[in-house]
Amino acid sequence: MIKQLSVNVDRLETLLHDFAQIGKTDNGGVTRLALTELDKQARDLLIKHSQAAGFKVRIDNIGNIFIRRAGREDLPVVMTGSHGDSQPRGGAYDGIYGVLAGLEVLLTLNDFNVQTRHPIELVMWTNEEGSRFVPAMMGAAVFTGKLAVEQAYLIQDRDGISVKEALEQIGYLGTDQVQNQPIKAMIEAHIEQGPILENLNQTIGIVKGAFAQRWFEVNLTGLAAHAGTTPVTMRQDAIVGMAQCITALNQLALKPSSGDVRLTVGMLTTSPNSRNVVADQAFFTIDMRHYEADLLQRLETELRAELTVIAKQLNLQIEIKRVLTMPVIDFDPKCIETIRKATNKYHYPAIDIISGAGHDACYISTVAPTSMIFIPCVKGISHNEAEAITRSWCEAGANVLLDSLLTLAT
Amino acid sequence: MIKQLSVNVDRLETLLHDFAQIGKTDNGGVTRLALTELDKQARDLLIKHSQAAGFKVRIDNIGNIFIRRAGREDLPVVMTGSHGDSQPRGGAYDGIYGVLAGLEVLLTLNDFNVQTRHPIELVMWTNEEGSRFVPAMMGAAVFTGKLAVEQAYLIQDRDGISVKEALEQIGYLGTDQVQNQPIKAMIEAHIEQGPILENLNQTIGIVKGAFAQRWFEVNLTGLAAHAGTTPVTMRQDAIVGMAQCITALNQLALKPSSGDVRLTVGMLTTSPNSRNVVADQAFFTIDMRHYEADLLQRLETELRAELTVIAKQLNLQIEIKRVLTMPVIDFDPKCIETIRKATNKYHYPAIDIISGAGHDACYISTVAPTSMIFIPCVKGISHNEAEAITRSWCEAGANVLLDSLLTLAT
Numbered sequence: 175m176i177k178q179l180s181v182n183v184d185r186l187e188t189l190l191h192d193f194a195q196i197g198k199t200d201n202g203g204v205t206r207l208a209l210t211e212l213d214k215q216a217r218d219l220l221i222k223h224s225q226a227a228g229f230k231v232r233i234d235n236i237g238n239i240f241i242r243r244a245g246r247e248d249l250p251v252v253m254t255g256s257h258g259d260s261q262p263r264g265g266a267y268d269g270i271y272g273v274l275a276g277l278e279v280l281l282t283l284n285d286f287n288v289q290t291r292h293p294i295e296l297v298m299w300t301n302e303e304g305s306r307f308v309p310a311m312m313g314a315a316v317f318t319g320k321l322a323v324e325q326a327y328l329i330q331d332r333d334g335i336s337v338k339e340a341l342e343q344i345g346y347l348g349t350d351q352v353q354n355q356p357i358k359a360m361i362e363a364h365i366e367q368g369p370i371l372e373n374l375n376q377t378i379g380i381v382k383g384a385f386a387q388r389w390f391e392v393n394l395t396g397l398a399a400h401a402g403t404t405p406v407t408m409r410q411d412a413i414v415g416m417a418q419c420i421t422a423l424n425q426l427a428l429k430p431s432s433g434d435v436r437l438t439v440g441m442l443t444t445s446p447n448s449r450n451v452v453a454d455q456a457f458f459t460i461d462m463r464h465y466e467a468d469l470l471q472r473l474e475t476e477l478r479a480e481l482t483v484i485a486k487q488l489n490l491q492i493e494i495k496r497v498l499t500m501p502v503i504d505f506d507p508k509c510i511e512t513i514r515k516a517t518n519k520y521h522y523p524a525i526d527i528i529s530g531a532g533h534d535a536c537y538i539s540t541v542a543p544t545s546m547i548f549i550p551c552v553k554g555i556s557h558n559e560a561e562a563i564t565r566s567w568c569e570a571g572a573n574v575l576l577d578s579l580l581t582l583a584t
Numbered sequence: 585m586i587k588q589l590s591v592n593v594d595r596l597e598t599l600l601h602d603f604a605q606i607g608k609t610d611n612g613g614v615t616r617l618a619l620t621e622l623d624k625q626a627r628d629l630l631i632k633h634s635q636a637a638g639f640k641v642r643i644d645n646i647g648n649i650f651i652r653r654a655g656r657e658d659l660p661v662v663m664t665g666s667h668g669d670s671q672p673r674g675g676a677y678d679g680i681y682g683v684l685a686g687l688e689v690l691l692t693l694n695d696f697n698v699q700t701r702h703p704i705e706l707v708m709w710t711n712e713e714g715s716r717f718v719p720a721m722m723g724a725a726v727f728t729g730k731l732a733v734e735q736a737y738l739i740q741d742r743d744g745i746s747v748k749e750a751l752e753q754i755g756y757l758g759t760d761q762v763q764n765q766p767i768k769a770m771i772e773a774h775i776e777q778g779p780i781l782e783n784l785n786q787t788i789g790i791v792k793g794a795f796a797q798r799w800f801e802v803n804l805t806g807l808a809a810h811a812g813t814t815p816v817t818m819r820q821d822a823i824v825g826m827a828q829c830i831t832a833l834n835q836l837a838l839k840p841s842s843g844d845v846r847l848t849v850g851m852l853t854t855s856p857n858s859r860n861v862v863a864d865q866a867f868f869t870i871d872m873r874h875y876e877a878d879l880l881q882r883l884e885t886e887l888r889a890e891l892t893v894i895a896k897q898l899n900l901q902i903e904i905k906r907v908l909t910m911p912v913i914d915f916d917p918k919c920i921e922t923i924r925k926a927t928n929k930y931h932y933p934a935i936d937i938i939s940g941a942g943h944d945a946c947y948i949s950t951v952a953p954t955s956m957i958f959i960p961c962v963k964g965i966s967h968n969e970a971e972a973i974t975r976s977w978c979e980a981g982a983n984v985l986l987d988s989l990l991t992l993a994t
Contacts, residue, residue, distance in 0.1 A: 224847060368813025385812060389859060397965075401848035401871045402795060402940030403778025404964055406837045413849050414834045420827035428818045438811035439823050441859045442852075449799060449851045450870040451967070461811045527825040530812030555807075557861070 178519055179286060181576055183569040190568070193219065193258075193274060194266035201462050203559025204266050206473070208259040208301035208312075209237065209340035216258045216270070217346060220298055223277060227284055229296075231252045233348025235323050236316040237280055237300040237341050240352050243280045245293035245583060250356035251584040252292045254279065254565060257302030257313070264303070265561020266364075267551060272363040273298050279579055290583035292358055299534045300346075304330045307340075314537035317353055328490065337525060344569065357542035359582045362535040364546055365563060369554025370527060375398040377570045379519045379527035379548030383505045384536050385436065385463035387471050389413050389498035392481065395491040398446060398454035408414050409452050413444055415490045416456035419481050426447060434532055435473055436463040461476040465528045467502050503529075506543035509582075513547055516577035522570045588929055589696060590988055593979040596688040600978070603629065603668075603684060604676035613969025614676050618669040618711035619647065619750035626680070630708055630941070633687060636830035637694055639706075643758025645733050646726040647710040647751050647918060650762050653690045655703035655993060658813045660698065662993040663705045664689065666774055667723070667944060668711030674713070675775075675971020677961060682773040683708050685982040689989055700993035702768055703936035709944045710756075716741045717750075724947035727763055766822065769919050769951035769992045772945040773958055773985045775973060779964025780937060788927045789958030793915045794946050795846065795873035796880050799908035802829065805901040808864035819862050823854055825900045825990075826866035829891050836887060845883055845939055847874040875938045877912050901991060906924045913946050914941075914951035917934060919992075923955055926987035932980045957984050 177401050196215045197206035206212045217239060221231050224241040232240040256272025276296040283290070300315075304310025307329050315321035316361070327338035336504040341347035367370075396410030420439045427437035436474055438461040445455035460477070464470045478494055485492035510526075529536075538544045549571035552562040587773040606625045607616035613746040624656045627649060631641050652661070666682025685707040693700070709727075714720025717739050725731035737748035751757035776782075779791050807822030830849050837847035855865035870887070875881045888904055896904035920936075928932040933938040937958055939946075948954045959981035962972040 275993050366813060368815075369809075370813075370815065370866055373818065395654075397963075398968065399779075399964060400777050400801045400941055400966060401850055402797070402846055402873050402942075403776060403780075403966070404846070404940070405778075405780065405844055406781045406834070406847060408964070409781065411834075411848075413852065414830060417827040417834070417849075420823060421831050424816070424821075424824045424827070434815055434817075436812055436814070438821075438860065438862055440861050440863060441826075441857050442854060444825065444852060445852050450848065451850050452848055453850055461860050463812050464824050480923060526652070528812070531810055533813075546598035553807075554809060554818070556810060556813070558808065 181282045181569065181572040182285065183565060184526065185281065186274060186568060186572055187565065189274045189277065190271065193270050197260065199263055199559055201559040202473045203263050203561065204260045205262050205264065206260040207262065207306040209306065209337065209344055213259055214344035214346065217298065220258070220273065220277065227281055229280060232350035232352055233346055234317065234350055234352045235348060236311040236313050237324060237346040237348060238317055239298040241296040243283060243294045243538045244320060245290050247291050249341060250358040251295045252579055253297055253360040254579055255297030255299065256362050257299045259301055259303050261303050262555045262559055263559050265559065267365045267561050267563050268367065268556055269302055271365055275363045275575050278572050282576055285575045290580065293584040294579055294583050295401045301560065302534055303373065307337050309464065311532055311534055311537055314534035318537045318541045320537060329471055359506070359515065360535060360538045360542050360544045361509060361575060361578050362533060362546045363571050364533060365551040366548040367531050367551060367556035371548060371550035372552065372554065374525065375523060376525045376547065377522040377567060378524035380510060380513045380517065380524055381505060381529050381548055382501040382510055382526050383465065383548035384529040384532065385465055386467050386502040387463045387498065387500040388470060388474060388496055390460040391495045391497050392458050392460065392491040394456045394485060396454050399452040401450040401452055403453060411452050412456035412490060413453040414439065415488045416442065417457055417486045420458065422480050422484060423477060426473065426480065430485055431575050432473060433452060433464065433469055434471070455494045463530055472473060477558050488582065503539055505545040507541055509543050509545035511579045512581050513545055513574060516574045516581065519577060520570065520573050522574065547571055589692065589986060591688045591692045591979065591982040592695065593975060596684060596978060596982055597812045597975065599684045599693055600676065600681065603680050607670065609673055610778065611968055611969040613673050613971065615674065616670040617672065617716040618713065619716065619754055621749065621754065623669055624756065626753035627708065630668070630683065630687065637691055639690060642760035643756055643757060644727065644760055644762045646723050646736060647756040647758060648723040648727055651660065651706040653704045655700050657701050659702045660768040661703045661705045661991055662713055662768050662990055663707055663770040664772065664910060665707030665709065666772050669711055669713050671713050671715050671967045673969050674967055675969065677775045677971050677973050678777065678966055679712055681775055683764040685773045685985050688982050689986045692986055698989065702993040704989055704993050712944055717747050719942055721942055721947055724944035728947045728951045730947060731758040733753055753975065760897045770945060770948045770952050771919060771923065771985060771988050772943060772956045773981050774943060774958060775961040775966060776958040776964065777941050777961060777966035781958060781960035783799060783960065784935060784965065785933060786935045787959065787977060788934035790920060790923050790927060790934055791915060791939050791956035792920055792936050793875065794913040794939040795875055796877050797873045797908065797910040798880060798884060798906055798914040800870040801905045802868050802870065802909050803903040804866040804895060806864050809862040811860040811862055814862060820899045822862040822863050822866035824894055825898045826852065826868055828894045830868065832890050832894060833887060836883065837891065842883060843874065843879055851983045869943070874938055875912060909921050913949055913951055915955040918954035919953050922988045922991050923957055923984060926984045926991065929987055930980065930983050932984065957981055
């Protein structure tokens with residue numbers, strides 16, 4: 175029986191600790207926005223470790239960093255990796271965990287002197303968060319041809335600095351041609367950024383794909399009126415309408431037949447927004463996500479009908495606009511099975527899971543067989559300085575990544 | 585049988601039209617904020633008409649204007665009047681109708697050469713709206729000793745100009761001692777600023793008093809979470825909590841046992857207020873008004889209980905603070921009966937009504953017998969450029985004011 179390889183969790187924790195110093199916040203989080211000086215420091219540190227270990231480093235035209243551990247044969251590459259940028263006052267694991275778990279895998283293969291048939295390539299994608307430059311997942315979008323690099327270059331931050339200028343400023347406007355290399359598979363490790371795995375006492379999420387997503391904007395129009403002089407029965411109160419709509423949407427989401435749809439009203443505004451004036455305007459957004467496109471379509475029909483009835487009952491005008499439509503993403507069955515087998519070898523408690531968030535892997539899945547490995551994060555908290563993982567989750571994710579990459583690269 | 589006197593409605597409409605030019609907006613409304621150059625123009629015009637008619641004009645230390653038509657005897661004065669300032673983009677009738685109806689009454693008495701026993705005094709109160717300088721009803725508050733004049737002087741607008749400086753700039757920092765004169769009664773005419781009279785086909789509202797009022801601020805605290813990765817069942821969503829609270833408050837207000845309580849959620853904010861983040865914070869205000877103090881107390885107990893249950897069910901923290909408490913105002917029974925008799929003489933359809941809004945008369949009622957006469961405004965719209973009245977309502981209110989003042993001054 176072959177001894178199961180394991181990563182060096184001490185080294186991985188040290189790496190995570192070292193990278194967490196770059197942009198560290200007072201509350202133990204990280205602010206390391208894309209293409210800033212701090213992002214450059216994280217990039218430089220990754221390259222320093224990689225070159226010390228003898229890996230070949232390339233930079234493409236959008237600043238994605240490719241770190242290759244050579245294979246025995248000139249075969250399509252097996253890729254892994256994630257992003258190094260963070261949200262403003264974000265956490266120390268979102269993105270960077272996948273990068274450093276990948277680096278740890280490569281270093282472990284060095285430790286045990288393992289030769290793979292296929293090369294394995296660790297990638298640090300540029301600007302996944304989209305906090306400084308919109309859109310998010312920019313490096314992966316350019317790499318997969320979904321966003322033209324010349325278009326990406328022109329995008330500016332709030333200070334008017336363009337992506338191209340920022341890449342030049344930090345010295346990461348690369349010239350290496352990586353985009354068209356054959357890819358055998360891509361596995362991205364990431365924290366779940368949600369509470370499911372921890373709640374169910376699971377260590378690994380085997381990611382089958384990502385939710386389809388629809389965004390709506392709803393406008394309700396009533397009549398402004400004096401709060402003291404207008405009987406409640408004679409009002410056309412846009413805030414009451416909004417409240418009834420949000421309550422109805424929440425009930426719709428909680429129906430068993432709605433199958434764990436992720437339905438969120440996260441943004442709202444009202445007018446005139448004054449304590450003693452009945453509101454004539456209310457605006458709110460709906461973010462709705464599910465893995466089944468048919469269900470999402472049925473729920474859209476239902477929500478349109480329900481909100482329209484509420485508006486009519488309250489004598490309000492309603493406008494419901496769909497403003498974003500993203501299809502379901504199905505990850506590759508072979509990649510998923512590879513992760514499942516790896517998980518079984520280590521006897522980690524694992525479940526299949528659907529990603530509710532967007533990830534670089536979602537773009538890569540459009541050009542190569544792809545899947546993801548999720549580890550839990552404490553209380554599901556992410557995009558927050560309080561983001562945390564345990565040592566055992568940290569090790570488990572990297573071990574499953576190690577075995578999956580080894581299987582795919584053999 | 586004595587012929588019933590009537591005002592000259594053509595003259596009153598001309599006066600309303602002329603004053604509506606001072607601060608006229610593109611949409612037919614008025615912006616005439618307190619103690620501005622436009623307020624000065626309205627004040628000057630009122631004084632010009634008054635002096636031309638032989639009335640004595642006095643200005644007190646907060647800029648209230650007192651226009652006296654002498655009586656036969658040196659008896660306590662019968663007062664009327666309202667305010668000349670408007671909301672930003674407000675209407676052409678709120679306040680100024682009561683001033684000009686009062687002026688029209690004095691001019692009618694001149695026309696018919698009527699001598700009253702008591703003097704009758706028309707007042708234009710300073711800064712009723714509170715739009716430029718907070719608090720509202722400032723002139724009446726100072727006149728009745730509820731606000732110290734030295735304190736009022738220090739209050740600044742957003743540009744740092746104090747009330748005293750503004751009074752000096754427009755030349756209305758008066759020195760006449762009016763505050764301690766004996767007052768027999770005060771009757772204020774005003775548009776209803778609500779929809780009740782028009783809805784019930786009534787021409788006159790006989791105002792019995794003003795609602796007690798309580799303001800609350802509610803804070804809900806949950807946990808911010810990713811809209812895509814967090815199942816709806818695992819959330820602590822402050823926006824869902826707020827929506828359920830507002831829906832419950834509206835249902836509470838509509839209960840028959842809540843007796844036409846005026847309950848309004850008019851202002852709200854949420855955090856982080858982002859489309860794809862479950863909100864961890866929601867703040868909203870409650871404005872609750874009723875004529876029965878006991879009922880208001882019971883409703884406060886009920887709303888606190890109901891909102892607390894909702895918060896608990898949704899795993900949210902809740903804080904409910906009462907931030908304003910205003911008692912019921914009961915107007916003087918004799919003044920009310922005087923108005924009722926006047927209304928009957930002209931056969932105007934009339935009902936008793938409670939003011940849901942604050943008025944200068946509410947302050948005056950603390951120092952002298954007081955009541956108010958309401959006329960309808962179209963669709964109840966007020967504090968809005970679309971504010972409108974009909975010629976017949978305009979005439980009816982002034983006629984009832986004429987007869988009431990005559991009765992009180994005889």
